[in-house]
Amino acid sequence: MFLPRRNRILRQSPAIRNLVAETILSPNDFIVPLFIIEGENQVAEISSMPGYFRRSLDMTVMEVKELWAMGLQCVLLFVKSKDALKDNKGTEALNPDGLMQRSIRAIKEAVPGMLVMTDVALDPYSSFGHDGIVENGEIVNDATVEVLAQMSVSHAASGADFVAPSDMMDGRIGAIRKALEKSNHHKTGIMAYSAKYASCFYGPFRDALDSAPGFGDKKTYQMDYANRIEAVKEAMMDVEEGADMVMVKPALSYLDIIREVKNSVDVPVSCYNISGEYAMIKAAAKMGWIDHDKAVIETLTSMKRAGADMIATYFAKDVVRMMNGGAIVNGE
Ligand code: PBG
DSSP: OOOSOOGGGGGSSHHHHHHHOSOEEOGGGEEEEEEEESSSSOEEEETTEEEEEEEEHHHHHHHHHHHHHHTOOEEEEEEOOOGGGOBTTOGGGGOTTSHHHHHHHHHHHHOTTSEEEEEEOSTTTBTTOOSSEEETTEEEHHHHHHHHHHHHHHHHHHTOSEEEEOSOOTTHHHHHHHHHHHTTOTTOEEEEEEEEBOOGGGHHHHHHHTOOOSSSOSTTTSBOTTOSHHHHHHHHHHHHHTOSEEEEESOGGGHHHHHHHHTTOSSOEEEEEOHHHHHHHHHHHHTTSSOHHHHHHHHHHHHHHHTOSEEEETTHHHHHHHHTTSOEETTO
16 A cells, blocks of 8 residues: 555654654643641641641641742642631731731741732631622622732732732723732732633532532632633733732633634643542542543643643642652653
């Protein structure tokens, strides 16, 4: 048979496959989410996220040192607020000595080079478990945006490198940028959760932070997963309002959105490989139905191939261990 082009030539050995691989994972690609709780010497496994933990601040600092030693250079902080401190306006979110503010200071002091990003939304502080202020059963936009802007300034004042608003209120990126400028935090970045969808895959995270909505769902602010073009609109508006990076979340069922956004904006694009995506792989691997390491690498590679410049993932440590000092190409 005469064939002018034989595509298998470029697939015939690991060496040639590695040479022509278009997508390579490296520790630089990862943002490590951390769940912080009050107390001392506390490390508790999250039941719906096997192998992932909530830690008190002292243990979190130790974990951050370990991450840094492994070559992981970016963390994204979430705190679990005490029920007694929760109210409708998320007052505790602005406490200069709140758990988030103390955590930022302690981490930056222990590992100054670590890039610290912080979650900005009211749900861990809200007595209703919603990302915004509730009035007459509705999540009100503008009053929430004011609190989010103050919250961002408070995180910046504590030393956060980036604030990451995950609330999906309208106009919050512009308001946060303005508030940061006004308070002279000219070096604080904004990673906007621009295309955040109302997803069932957040379940395990809500267990981790005990932050499930007390009534209803989040569909009046998080996006409808039937929509693609709307994600482009959200991302472009966030960039116009001053976002330094945009994010697509979840990731695995949204690879088309990652690519669409990547093709539409001129800022780095991140995606969030969320809790439910983590739990699915852990569960199937535990049953012996898939190979854990291969599934993790294939999943993360697909996100980067889709267009993600970086990936927030609970698998970051696992992957760096698999890398064994080098980058991963095709899992080989
Ligand atoms: C809420 C927030 C959520 C996640 C990050 N920030 C959950 C939600 O919107 O209810 C989910 C992360 C994950 O599932 O891993 N501000």
